Amino acid sequence: MTAMLVSVAELSNIFFVLAVSICFCGVFLFIIRNMIVLRIHGDELMFGGSGSVMTHSPRIPQMEMMKVHIPFTFKLHESFKSTYTEVECEVSSQVEYSLQALWGVSIRELHLALWKPWSTLRDASLNGTLLQGHAQYLTPPQTRQPHGEETLRLSLPAPELELGTPPRLCYPLVIFLTRRDNGDPHPDETVALVNVVHIKDSVCTLPTSILAQYLKQANGQLSCLKQLYLATGNSTNYDEGDVSSGLGSALALAEPCNNSGSSARGALVASGTGDPEGSLWNTAGEQLCVVCQYFPLSRALLPCRHTCICASCFGKLDRCPMCRSPIKSYFCIRGEEYMPLESEINPCKQRQSSHGPTHWLHDWNDRLTDFLGFAR
Structure with a gap:
């Protein structure tokens, strides 16, 4: 006992x-x-x-973008020092168009004119009465047939411009590229490309560059073109150095001018006359994600517009790896068929859906992982 x-x-x-x-x-x-x-x-x-x-933290939203085609390209000639006397640029077009240069244009009147209906803007542009009385000098519109990239020189028809001291109320040069076809275009069709050019002088010593580019669609929508910053150091020739030279790359972001806020909701992905499928995404040397250097880059980050990562690395980041700014939203610039299947990415989910004898062990393991606060 x-x-x-x-x-x-x-x-x-x-x-x-x-x-x-x-x-x-x-x-x-x-x-x-x-x-x-x-x-x-x-x-x-x-x-x-x-x-x-x-x-x-909330999931970063994807912006639904609509792709539109721009039949024009415009950029300043990099090897030419533009002056008020002469400006050299490179232009290409896939349609018959009218080119008109306006010197000393009132900033206010230009933006009022851009918001007019397309039919009114088109008639004024083709007749040479566009911004008449609100520009110091107007050159007659030139009708041109479709052509590849061509160098043009635009000359000021007067000795000098009177732009005043900063802050100026006039743009030095505005160049209109307007479609001339008489048919009824599709509402989303691009019908005009407006290029605002700053020219360096003794008062405003900023380098000669394109201040802004505006896209006009047949439905009256006005958008501001902004270049996408593609990762440098890869096989293509699209990098941040091309941003100041105008619409010469394959892709750009067209943000509606009436869309307030930093998001690009309702924005457009504009493709130029370049061949993005053949040059930007060629099989011989695709631009790769700057993080993993394995998958091709496919997502443009907003609001910084850096296009530098793939879908696989995107889920692991909340800041842009190029500029470290917070990622508010994004959109895809190409298909992401290169991504592996969901079962290959997270085999735990596949195990959870199975009904094998060890299913409860994986379930308890996942619960313990969640309880400890670790990521699965």
Whole structure:
């Protein structure tokens, strides 16, 4: 009897030690979990953030973009030093068009004219009455047939311009490229490309460059063209150095001028007369993601417009790897068929959907991982 009581006492001690050990492990795991939460969300707890402790960062939204084609390209000639006397540019077009240069254009009147209906703007451009009385000098519109890239020289018909001192109320030079076909274009068709050019002088010493490019569609929509910054150091010739030279690359972002805010919701992806499929995405040397250097880049980040990462690396970032600015949204500039299947990316999900004998082990393992705060 005494031996049995001793055995029971020893077992009770073992149960007590086991219970204490289990409680200690539970407290330890609880502390570790809350330390992770405090480390991640400490600012919200200390400074009264609006989100709760367990609130996850929202998923970066994808902007639904519509691709439009621009039949024109325009860029300043890099090897030519433009002056008020003469400006050299390179132009190409896939349609019959009218070219007109306007010197000393009122900024206010130009933007008012750009918002007019397409029919009114087209008639004024083809008749040579566009911004008449609101520009110091107007050259007659030149009708031109479709042609490849061609160098043009535009000359000022007067000795000098009177632009005044900064802040100026006039643009030095505005060049209109307007379609001449008489048929009814599709509402989304590009019908005019407006190029605003700054010319360096003794008062405004900024380098000669294109200040802005505006895209006019047949439905009356006016958009501001902004170049996409493609990753440098790869096989193509599209890099950030081309941004100041105008619409010469394959892709650009056209943000509607009436769209306020930094997002590009409702924006367009504009493709120039270049061949993006043959040059930007050629099989001999695709531009690769700057992070993994394995998959081809396929996503443009907004608002910084850097096109530098693939879909695989995108889910691991919240800041642009090029400029470190926060990623607010993105859009795809090409198909992402290169991505592996979902089962190859996360085999745990495939195991969870199975009904094998070890299914419950994987389920408890995932629950413990979530409880500890680690990412699966």
